[in-house]
Structure formats: C-alpha cells, structure tokens
Amino acid sequence: MERQILHVDVNNAFLSWTALDMLKNGSEIDIREIPAVIGGDESKRSGIVLAKSMKAKECGVKTAETIYQARMKCPGLKVFPSNFKIYREYSNQLYQLLLEYTDKIERFSIDECFLDMTQYLMNATLLQKGKEINRRVKEELGFTVNVGVAHNKLLAKMASDFTKPDRVHTLFEEEIPDKMWTLPVSELFMLGKRTVPKLYNMQIRTIGDLAKSNKKILQDKFGKHGVMMWEYANGIDNSEVKYLKEKPKGIGNSITLPEDITEIEKLDEILLALAEHVAYRLRKEKMLAKVVNVQLRNNNFVDTSHQKKLGNATDSTKEIFETAKELLEQMYRKGTPIRLVGLRVDDLTDEEEMQISLFQPQKDEKQEKLDKTIDKLKEKYGYHFITRAGNMQTEDFVKFKKEET
DNA sequence: TCTGGGGTCCTAGGACCC
DNA sequence: TCTGGGGTCCTAGGACCC
Numbered sequence: 001m002e003r004q005i006l007h008v009d010v011n012n013a014f015l016s017w018t019a020l021d022m023l024k025n026g027s028e029i030d031i032r033e034i035p036a037v038i039g040g041d042e043s044k045r046s047g048i049v050l051a052k053s054m055k056a057k058e059c060g061v062k063t064a065e066t067i068y069q070a071r072m073k074c075p076g077l078k079v080f081p082s083n084f085k086i087y088r089e090y091s092n093q094l095y096q097l098l099l100e101y102t103d104k105i106e107r108f109s110i111d112e113c114f115l116d117m118t119q120y121l122m123n124a125t126l127l128q129k130g131k132e133i134n135r136r137v138k139e140e141l142g143f144t145v146n147v148g149v150a151h152n153k154l155l156a157k158m159a160s161d162f163t164k165p166d167r168v169h170t171l172f173e174e175e176i177p178d179k180m181w182t183l184p185v186s187e188l189f190m191l192g193k194r195t196v197p198k199l200y201n202m203q204i205r206t207i208g209d210l211a212k213s214n215k216k217i218l219q220d221k222f223g224k225h226g227v228m229m230w231e232y233a234n235g236i237d238n239s240e241v242k243y244l245k246e247k248p249k250g251i252g253n254s255i256t257l258p259e260d261i262t263e264i265e266k267l268d269e270i271l272l273a274l275a276e277h278v279a280y281r282l283r284k285e286k287m288l289a290k291v292v293n294v295q296l297r298n299n300n301f302v303d304t305s306h307q308k309k310l311g312n313a314t315d316s317t318k319e320i321f322e323t324a325k326e327l328l329e330q331m332y333r334k335g336t337p338i339r340l341v342g343l344r345v346d347d348l349t350d351e352e353e354m355q356i357s358l359f360q361p362q363k364d365e366k367q368e369k370l371d372k373t374i375d376k377l378k379e380k381y382g383y384h385f386i387t388r389a390g391n392m393q394t395e396d397f398v399k400f401k402k403e404e405t
Numbered sequence: 406t407c408t409g410g411g412g413t414c415c416t417a418g419g420a421c422c423c
Numbered sequence: 424t425c426t427g428g429g430g431t432c433c434t435a436g437g438a439c440c441c
Contacts, residue, residue: 013441040409040410042406042407043406045407045408045409046408046409046410047406047407047408047409048407048408048409050409063441064408064409065407065408066406066407066408067406067407068406068407068408069407069408071406108440108441109412109440109441110441111441112441189439189440190438190439190440191439192438192439192440193438193439194437194438194439195438195439223415223416224414224415224416225414225415225438225439248412249412249413249414250412250413251411251412252410252411252412253410253411254409254410254411255409255410256408256409256410291433301408303436304435304436305434305435305436306434306435307433307434307435308434309432309433309434340409340410342410344411344412
C-alpha cells in the first residue's frame with residue numbers, strides 16, 4: 001500500500017524562534033525583518049552562523065560560515081545568541097499541534113518532523129492536510145513552516161526543501177523528472193561536499209544524471225553509500241517513520257577552548273568537567289557505557305581520537321574520567337596546541353538489561369553514592385552548582401548550557 | 406577579529422581464532 | 424617450506440545530517 005508522508009520543516013528555526021521570544025519580551029523589532037543571524041560567540045572562538053533571516057540570506061550569508069565572513073558580506077548585520085531552552089519549547093508546541101494529525105511522528109531534529117499519515121487521511125487528500133498544517137502553525141504558533149508532501153520520507157524531505165519560506169510542495173513519483181532530476185546533484189539528501197566533486201569528475205552533475213547512471217559502478221566506487229545515492233536519485237526510499245522514541249547509541253560533549261592549551265594538566269581538567277557532564281547524562285538516561293572516546297583538535301584543525309573498550313559497562317564519573325585520562329596520555333603529543341577537547345561514550349546498554357544478566361560487575365558503592373548525590377544537587381540547583389574540578393579555572397573555561405538537545 | 410556541538414553510520418586494517 | 428582463508432572484534436578515521 002502506498003504510504004502518505006509529510007515532512008514539516010521550520011523556516012529559519014532558531015532565528016524565527018528567537019524573534020518570537022524577543023517580541024514576547026517587548027522587543028520593538030522583529031529580527032526576521034532585518035539582516036540578522038543567530039550565531040556563536042566570536043570571543044569564545046565559536047563564531048559561526050546557526051541561522052539567518054531572509055534579508056541576511058539575500059546578502060549571501062550561509063549557515064555554518066563564520067560570523068566574520070557573514071559581516072563582510074552584509075555590513076550592519078545583527079547577531080543574536082542562541083537559546084536552546086526556548087527552542088525546545090517551540091519545538092514541543094509544534095509537536096503537540098502535529099499530534100492532532102497523527103501519532104506516527106518522527107522528530108528528525110529540533111525543527112523537523114516526518115509524519116506518517118497513511119492511516120489518518122480520512123476523506124482529505126495528503127496535500128490538503130499539508131496545507132492545513134502550514135496554515136495552522138502560522139496562525140496558532142506564529143512561525144512558518146515548509147511542508148513536503150510525498151509517498152516516502154526522502155521525497156517528502158526533498159520537497160520541503162524546494163522554495164522557502166512558508167510553502168507546501170508535493171513530490172510525487174510522476175513529478176520526479178521535472179522537479180528533482182533538474183536539480184544539481186549537490187541538492188540530494190546525503191550528498192555532501194566530499195562526494196559531489198567525485199561525481200562531477202564522473203560527469204554526473206544533476207540528480208537526473210545520477211539517477212540514470214550505472215548503479216554497479218556507483219556501488220564499486222562508493223560501496224553502500226553508492227547504492228543509496230542511486231536509489232535516492234530515483235526516488236526510492238522504503239525507510240519507516242520512526243515514531244517510537246529511541247534510546248541514544250552514544251552520548252558526548254565537546255568544547256572549543258577560548259584559547260589553545262598545551263599543558264596536559266589543563267587538558268585533564270577539561271576532561272574531568274566533560275566526564276562529569278557525560279556521566280550525568282548517561283545516568284539520567286539510565287544507561288551504561290562500554291566504550292570511552294577522547295577527541296582532540298589541534299590548532300591546525302586536525303582531529304584525532306582514541307577509544308577504549310571497558311571490561312564492564314559503567315556510568316561512573318570516576319571510571320569514565322580515568323579511562324579518558326589514560327587515552328589522553330596515550331595520544332597527546334607534548335606541546336601540541338589543542339583547540340578542542342571532546343569526550344563521548346558509546347556502546348550503550350540499558351541499566352535494566354544489565355541487572356538481569358548473570359554476572360554483576362563489581363561496584364564502587366561509595367563512588368556510586370557520591371555520583372547520585374551530585375546528580376540530585378544538579379537537578380535542584382542547575383548544572384553549574386557543583387563540580388569536582390577543584391580548580392576554579394576549569395569553570396572559567398568550560399561553560400555548559402544546562403539543558404541542551 | 407575565521408572555522409560549533411550534537412549525533413549516526415560506514416569502512417579499512419590489524420589482531421586473533423579456528 | 425609453495426605461507427589459506429573466513430569470521431569476529433577492536434580501533435581510527437571519514438562522511439553525512441541538523
């Protein structure tokens with residue numbers, strides 16, 4: 001049976017939501033109407049564009065470029081900080097509205113949802129539902145969305161990306177040649193900046209070129225990815241709308257340092273702060289990790305990572321930190337200026353599943369109790385309340401947003 | 406006064422086992 | 424005395440997404 005899929009994509013999400021929040025707090029200006037961006041903090045060396053207004057886009061400002069570059073293109077550009085707490089709220093408002101249409105909703109990111117409408121169309125057409133959602137979000141929530149209307153997720157996503165903002169586009173199978181094959185191959189979902197030049201060398205320039213190219217050759221050259229891109233170019237995608245909440249497969253935090261660090265003792269402090277946060281999130285998910293991974297980025301933007309598989313899965317701050325420290329010592333070449341430090345845990349399992357397994361790992365009960373006590377204090381007073389990084393300098397370096405993603 | 410932070414999935418090579 | 428070969432686990436890195 002043919003599936004009925006919608007993709008809902010908030011236009012300039014972070015910027016629109018910041019605009020609404022500012023207006024709510026008495027702002028005279030609507031930053032959606034001026035050249036403006038949401039961006040990081042240049043003084044903390046995280047100055048990149050996260051979202052842009054239409055006026056900024058007209059200047060040629062692009063997402064993910066530096067604010068410095070954006071200013072060069074667009075003199076007088078206004079820059080505003082992000083606020084993930086309010087973004088989460090607006091995202092939830094959108095989700096609640098969409099739930100009136102179907103409970104089969106996949107939250108693909110904070111500002112994008114896929115809806116499986118197959119069982120929920122009643123007497124309406126899919127396009128009518130898409131238009132209604134587009135209108136209601138604007139009227140009831142105050143921001144605009146693009147809606148893609150199609151029979152699978154890939155085509156719905158491609159459709160919502162056509163012209164913006166505040167539009168509803170269909171991309172049914174018979175429309176593929178006119179609406180999709182004419183586009184440059186770089187527009188295809190999952191084709192990034194590494195693959196596109198390789199396709200150009202093969203004389204593949206449009207999505208249509210890719211669709212008509214030889215699948216076997218793509219497979220030989222790009223492996224699984226090659227098969228996938230050929231199928232996508234032909235509008236083939238059988239993946240389901242994943243509406244059930246999935247457990248995370250890994251949890252990580254990283255930080256770009258305000259200035260490069262060359263002392264391993266300072267790197268240790270950063271790792272401790274990261275371990276605190278990662279382990280805290282892990283315990284909040286009621287999960288245990290078996291792999292610890294440390295990432296370093298040097299002043300030349302070269303990334304290296306080392307990981308270690310543990311004998312027993314853990315959620316202990318101490319154990320994660322000590323493993324991370326060990327990895328750091330292994331990989332850090334003395335004197336290298338470090339720009340970014342990251343810590344992540346992978347190979348996660350449910351705490352519950354571990355408890356029913358036959359072999360219980362040895363637990364450090366004292367440490368466990370300390371972790372739990374600190375977690376409670378954090379829940380109560382916020383993440384910054386306590387840190388075991390005895391040196392206050394660490395706090396100066398490491399500022400975490402309390403509640404993100 | 407340049408280049409974030411959070412993820413997922415895949416690949417390739419080495420170790421090790423039978 | 425011509426050195427196999429398949430399977431799994433582990434690790435490092437790459438590519439892509441928002």
